[in-house]
Amino acid sequence: xNDAPALFAAAPRRELVVRIxxxxxxxxxxxxxxxxxxxxRVYDPAKSRNWKATAQQHMAxxxxxxxxxxxxxxxxxxxxxxxxxxxxxTCPRSHWRKRDPLPRRPKVSKPDxxxxxxxxxxxxxxxxxxxxxxxxxxxxxxFVGAQGESPYVEVTVRELPEVRRRG
Numbered sequence: 001x002n003d004a005p006a007l008f009a010a011a012p013r014r015e016l017v018v019r020i021x022x023x024x025x026x027x028x029x030x031x032x033x034x035x036x037x038x039x040x041r042v043y044d045p046a047k048s049r050n051w052k053a054t055a056q057q058h059m060a061x062x063x064x065x066x067x068x069x070x071x072x073x074x075x076x077x078x079x080x081x082x083x084x085x086x087x088x089x090t091c092p093r094s095h096w097r098k099r100d101p102l103p104r105r106p107k108v109s110k111p112d113x114x115x116x117x118x119x120x121x122x123x124x125x126x127x128x129x130x131x132x133x134x135x136x137x138x139x140x141x142x143f144v145g146a147q148g149e150s151p152y153v154e155v156t157v158r159e160l161p162e163v164r165r166r167g
Contacts (some may be wrong), residue, residue, distance in 0.1 A: 016128065018055075018062040020153040024087035024142075025051035026111030027118040048119060055123035055153070063127075080136030080163035081129050084156040085120050087113075088145045101147040113140040120155055128157050136163050 028045035089107055117140045121132040
């Protein structure tokens, strides 16, 4: 009789859900400038930097709320994690209807899903997990919210203890 499946089933899967209110922001392109004597310096655009700081604050609050803050990182550093990002954007006023309000619908325009995910991963690195290289599975969904729905980003991080990171 093989006991391996029972061992994997016994391992608890930790999960954390974080809701970040406000308009989703994609990771901006790095900006560069030249300083005589210092060379070229690269910096993150203010919009991306500010959103990531706000996201980190909400992530830290979620750790405290779920009593995971006592751990250095809530997920095992060697374990892979699954990251699901749900980005809900504001419904433009030009799309509003008086009758039959528009429901939530997929957003197939800019910003790119990859750039939204990159901003979330950058914010979560060092807070929710050690490094964004731990992300084994990544899913991103972008929606235009229903009329009157507030914009937000919902991040779900799930530990995958059965998948171990190797050097």
